[in-house]
Amino acid sequence: MLIKDPIIDSRTLRVDRRTIEESPFFHQFETVSVEDVPLNQFLSFDVYFPMTSDSSKSGVTFKKIVNRGDEFPAKLRNFFLQNEIKAVYVKKDEYEDFLNATLKRMAQIIENPYLNPAKKLEIVYRNAGYVTRMIINDPKAGKGIEHAQFIVEYYTRFVIAHQVSASLISKFFSKDYNLFAHSVQVAFLTIGFAHFIRQPVNLIPVIGIGAFLHDVGKAMLPAEIINKPAQLTEEEFKIITQHPQLGYDILKHHKSLRKDSLDIVIQHHERADGNGYPNGLKLHEINPAAQITHIVDCYDAMTMSRPYKEALSPFDTLKIMCTDMKESFNSKLLELFVIFLGY
Numbered sequence: 001m002l003i004k005d006p007i008i009d010s011r012t013l014r015v016d017r018r019t020i021e022e023s024p025f026f027h028q029f030e031t032v033s034v035e036d037v038p039l040n041q042f043l044s045f046d047v048y049f050p051m052t053s054d055s056s057k058s059g060v061t062f063k064k065i066v067n068r069g070d071e072f073p074a075k076l077r078n079f080f081l082q083n084e085i086k087a088v089y090v091k092k093d094e095y096e097d098f099l100n101a102t103l104k105r106m107a108q109i110i111e112n113p114y115l116n117p118a119k120k121l122e123i124v125y126r127n128a129g130y131v132t133r134m135i136i137n138d139p140k141a142g143k144g145i146e147h148a149q150f151i152v153e154y155y156t157r158f159v160i161a162h163q164v165s166a167s168l169i170s171k172f173f174s175k176d177y178n179l180f181a182h183s184v185q186v187a188f189l190t191i192g193f194a195h196f197i198r199q200p201v202n203l204i205p206v207i208g209i210g211a212f213l214h215d216v217g218k219a220m221l222p223a224e225i226i227n228k229p230a231q232l233t234e235e236e237f238k239i240i241t242q243h244p245q246l247g248y249d250i251l252k253h254h255k256s257l258r259k260d261s262l263d264i265v266i267q268h269h270e271r272a273d274g275n276g277y278p279n280g281l282k283l284h285e286i287n288p289a290a291q292i293t294h295i296v297d298c299y300d301a302m303t304m305s306r307p308y309k310e311a312l313s314p315f316d317t318l319k320i321m322c323t324d325m326k327e328s329f330n331s332k333l334l335e336l337f338v339i340f341l342g343y
């Protein structure tokens, strides 16, 4: 049962994002989309919404709007969506319960023959974002990797079943760089590309999970460098170049990850001309799965904006990749990637 109905009548429904983030309670919560809270089932987590009380000027309080053990009322969800409010909140210690519920729902949605591929894709993209958040927050925990493998399996099935194009895959992509979106986008595009170039069906999810986790080592580096809103100094760049090895070192203990996936993590910055890092491998020494991911990784990074750099258009990105940067890539794969993107 809905605890109360104050939200529907509230005049303070729209609390701006900054005020929410400045709340001393914000760090206790994870933001999730109201569309991913399942309907018609008893929830295994509480759902919160930040509100400013009319009488107080002291920031926001997170009000519990649905109790664990109750159902999320469709009426409330519709109300949020009609008002273009997407974010609700779950407590960090119940995030895993939320994830289990939303991933189960995602699997059902993917297998529903009546939903259109774009809608399915939007839901998988959001769920992949939740899982990435869990992995980046705690890269050593196995649970996030298990969830990522679950998503990659379902997403691969979806790509094969619907023959999705690169433009549909990238329909919901973020244009602003952040590690979460970049990880998901590289995974989704790599899986689409691997299918396009007819990689064996059982190898595609193996490549996909490697692509999903390719930058996980960045989670071990100082946040000030990773999120620096300006060009990196030479010294900082040197620190960044440690991330393939760091990622590999975290992931090599996970028994469920295959060698091809781990090769992607450690080799995705190796270049065809031998000038890459960390090991300066030559083209024939680089796992083809890592050669594929290297192309997609560069493409995705260049088409996203940074505070100090505007995003390039897909066309301009490919132009640079095929000219100034061409020594970096396997030329045959790059040619196929251009065709995959529809140019």
Ligand SMILES: [Fe+2]
Residues within 6 Å of the ligand: 214, 215, 243, 268, 269
């Ligand atoms: Fe990287």
Ligand SMILES: [Fe+2]
Residues within 6 Å of the ligand: 182, 186, 214, 215, 297, 301
């Ligand atoms: Fe990357």
